Amino acid sequence: MNSGISIKELAAALNLAPSTVSRALNDSYEISEATKQKVINMAEKLNYQPNPFARSLRANKSRTIAVVIPERINNFFAKVIDGIEEIAQEHGYHLLVYNTHEDVKKEKKILSLLQNGRADAIVMSVTSQTSDTSHLQKIHERGLPLVFFDRICGEIPTTKFITNDYESALKGTNHLIQQGCKKIAFLTLSKDLSITKERYRGYSDALKMANLTPEPTFSLYCKHSDEDNTELILKLLQSENRPDGIISSVEKLAISTYQAVRKTNLKIPYDLKIITFSNMSIAGILNPSLTTITQPAETIGQECAKLLIKKLTRPRQPDFLDQIIVIPSQIQIRESTMAR
Amino acid sequence: MNSGISIKELAAALNLAPSTVSRALNDSYEISEATKQKVINMAEKLNYQPNPFARSLRANKSRTIAVVIPERINNFFAKVIDGIEEIAQEHGYHLLVYNTHEDVKKEKKILSLLQNGRADAIVMSVTSQTSDTSHLQKIHERGLPLVFFDRICGEIPTTKFITNDYESALKGTNHLIQQGCKKIAFLTLSKDLSITKERYRGYSDALKMANLTPEPTFSLYCKHSDEDNTELILKLLQSENRPDGIISSVEKLAISTYQAVRKTNLKIPYDLKIITFSNMSIAGILNPSLTTITQPAETIGQECAKLLIKKLTRPRQPDFLDQIIVIPSQIQIRESTMAR
DNA sequence: CCAAAATACGAAAACGTTTGCGTAGTTTGA
């Protein structure tokens, strides 16, 4: 299989002890320059590659970060991972990536697997089903560095990275109001999600500030397949007292809304305006083009990774502060929220 | 850090030898049922988690598969990884995922890192820059199981999984011809890519069969940013002898085409018809909706993983055959290729 | 009833690193 040579064989080829070779390769001050050069040259010549598992076993470090996301076919999460990977690679760290598929059972299973030290740290965004957080608590209590992003878990005292969910939702809703909307609906995945709560707060406060009352039926909690969501939204659009504006908490519900609108006689933005949290690059070529609240995905990933790397690579770092770091989104206004 | 208990401590708690505990946990026939139960119960009670690095070191296996892709923000690759992960998880395998960002230098660096046995196998899709394949050859010669999908490397004698690129491109081009196109352009990334060659062959043969001649200027090789691509396509569309049909080898060039068309007076499908290889779920809500050749992404991932797992989990498996396994795409006809 | 086989477990080595400790040989310092 992995027929590489070991440090013993390398040492034998040099008539040196393995310990000397190890120190030479690790640039120890105890080894003379001459010897170091010899070792390095021979290592190059024989293509010596240190066995990562022996290293990990010895050092109790894996140089690996686990990333746990609820969805892979998602521009936001993909970009976050790109950001994490960028920083991780700079420091020689590898990424184990796990997709929970929005399934809390899978999330628990995966976190359980990660208890054994396979990864030095975990960066994750929880499932829309995650309300019981004992599995997360267990990981944190075990001392495994854990940070959250986007869909965070408030109960765990660690650092979380999010965008300005409240403010963006407030601004987004305000934008709809300014464009003339009176009956604004809020689309999201699950009540349990941190982002749902914050974004709903922003939505709700914006309505109140405009002396509009948030109707209960205008908050749509979608959990199922894209088809089911489209159906739900269609029903809302066909109801007697239909909304004239929509703010969507996640990208795919905006897509479902476009799908649903196609089955009606409604026209965006004339009969219905819509704004969504989204990292779609193609929002601009939808017809009508889609107004988005663009989350700083890569930056979030980079910041997560930077924090982890700092903790993992420097000696005696303190535990992560129980804090929420906010990186603001940018609203891109397009046709879907044009005033008539 | 990872303050779990070791098998020694577990053995001590049971007044047994570590070897006995190990055998008990691995359900060895040499251990009595009574002892097995005791061990299992105590392991549960003390939350014993075997150290994966000790195992890997001992067994020279990592239970890890490396996935190397050129782009993460891409529905096709995301779905393939989902497929790989599904099968891998069923067999207790973990996924290290690397994004080369279409950069062959990064590809080389990553493959170099993978030489040390960190992963038991590699499944990858090469960069659009990959023409020299020595780094891939080296991995293969080292005996590390390696399979390719989609963007394959013909020089390496191993198993490759692709879709019916030639046939799909042929059918897709034929479809354009049937819908009335006379001047059909072909968009792709790089001449070096396997998929480019096959899909171009299909495109070219379809033209010949219809007594049309493929014009050199109608083959667009895009390498740069989305903006540059849009510019390139725009120039093509504004040229004197502009195409009336486009078949795009990759999703994002179809998107760029939509972007470019927006800057002209052309109307899809009246002035220009377009079909593309794509795994976008939202092809249907583009305006006009986009005719696609949908690759069986999940299946490709699953098949890659199945093949690898078979080799990794069964004793004395032969090396992968030097063969290409074809899983057909499905053409979904939508508005973008409607006849006038 | 006793040799042979089967059962159930333990001791120790091995996987490939890194590192604490020991030590020749050399250099330093008063």
Added chain:
DNA sequence: TCAAACTACGCAAACGTTTTCGTATTTTGG
């Protein structure tokens, strides 16, 4: 000049598993 310090390296243990080999005890069989 001679003890002290330093230089440059080797020995061996340790990380946590799994597995080979060995063996005491029990069971089987003729």
